[in-house]
């Protein structure tokens with residue numbers, strides 16, 4: 001059955017569908033970055049709420065800044081903005097149709113997006129625009145020199161970036177006498193609300209200091225930690241959905257059963273009753289996000305590059321490899337977990353045990369290539385901070401240095417078997433020559449200040465990194481992992 005509002009009743013019985021009609025909903029949130037994760041997470045929580053008969057004035061309006069997003073929008077439009085979400089555990093899968101999105105503004109049409117944000121019904125603007133989308137330098141400070149930022153600063157009334165558009169939306173509201181919406185970041189970035197505030201006010205300051213001050217004083221940016229492994233959608237997913245569930249959906253989302261959202265309660269214009277459907281509200285998200293970024297995202301990075309270099313396709317296949325699995329556990333137990341400060345009501349070792357099981361879930365179909373993506377933006381958030389702490393405290397860094405060397409080796413663009421790696425980072429063209437130079441002169445890699453900052457000059461790290469990188473080039477990934485596991 002081809003998914004649409006008019007075919008909902010005809011869907012096979014095991015597919016759950018909305019308990020609400022479209023007419024029961026009205027918009028409350030405008031969301032930038034309608035990709036896979038948003039539809040598995042925020043849109044799913046809202047669907048749960050709407051099913052329970054609550055918060056039905058908080059439906060989602062999609063938005064995007066790139067013309068390329070028109071393709072995804074067209075697919076969703078054809079199915080009345082509905083998405084089939086397939087939640088997969090090792091022993092069972094469940095499919096449900098999610099109807100929490102009610103509109104999608106034409107992507108890249110900044111005038112239309114700004115006008116929509118300036119309507120009184122929009123009380124939250126949320127974002128999943130990837131870790132690389134926040135215009136940060138190596139110290140996680142706002143980078144005013146980025147050409148897109150310079151362009152938006154020069155013509156604030158015709159913005160191209162998310163931040164330029166949000167500023168124009170806030171300004172339009174202020175001119176109309178409307179209170180500002182809350183800006184809710186849902187990307188994997190430490191202190192994501194604070195980072196979003198810095199980028200937004202940083203951009204505003206470039207053209208209008210008084211307005212920047214007004215944003216600083218009047219707009220709320222709650223921090224949040226989000227978690228649910230959500231791979232990209234491809235033909236495999238569309239086929240499984242059609243064969244196993246009888247639903248034809250042009251852009252379904254597949255994810256794991258596990259889901260978590262820890263959020264600070266700072267929403268001046270109100271918010272959906274998320275606490276009714278499992279969202280944890282806490283006074284300070286910082287300990288939760290640090291745990292997640294370092295243990296889970298750092299863990300993903302740890303298995304990604306050896307998996308990539310050994311030509312492994314799926315994440316669960318990497319977890320079936322004894323060397324990679326043992327590398328992950330040893331690195332987490334000896335170097336990552338000891339650097340994570342205590343988290344309320346959480347045993348960090350149990351948290352990791354659950355992650356090991358989640359990574360091993362064979363149903364998810366998450367790919368090693370997706371985990372290898374965008375290392376230049378991810379290493380500084382998921383690995384380098386642990387390394388910095390371990391160096392400062394005199395802890396072991398052998399595994400972290402090996403992880404860094406594996407990333408460098410991967411960026412040389414070929415796997416151990418000699419297969420070519422297709423570009424997998426926005427900075428790929430710059431990374432490959434550095435990685436090739438590092439084969440002869442390992443310290444070259446650590447000169448990337450944007451990634452390593454001052455750590456490149458740390459003799460203990462530089463020595464271990466160089467040793468592991470040479471080992472990788474000389475003997476390959478398997479032998480190098482074996483050497484690491486046999487040591488200490």
Ligand code: NAD
Pocket residue numbers: 032033034035036037038064065066069128129130131132133134162186187188189226227228229230231
């Ligand atoms: P995706 O590729 O499906 O969607 C990303 C969306 O962001 C797309 O709509 C894209 O056009 C838009 N985008 C990309 N760069 C942008 C930029 N510079 N400015 C504005 N928009 C931009 O990816 P996804 O799986 O939805 O993941 C998105 C983000 O969600 C991740 O980067 C991460 O921060 C967070 N997240 C993802 C997962 C996951 O498992 N996929 C889990 C937790 C958190």
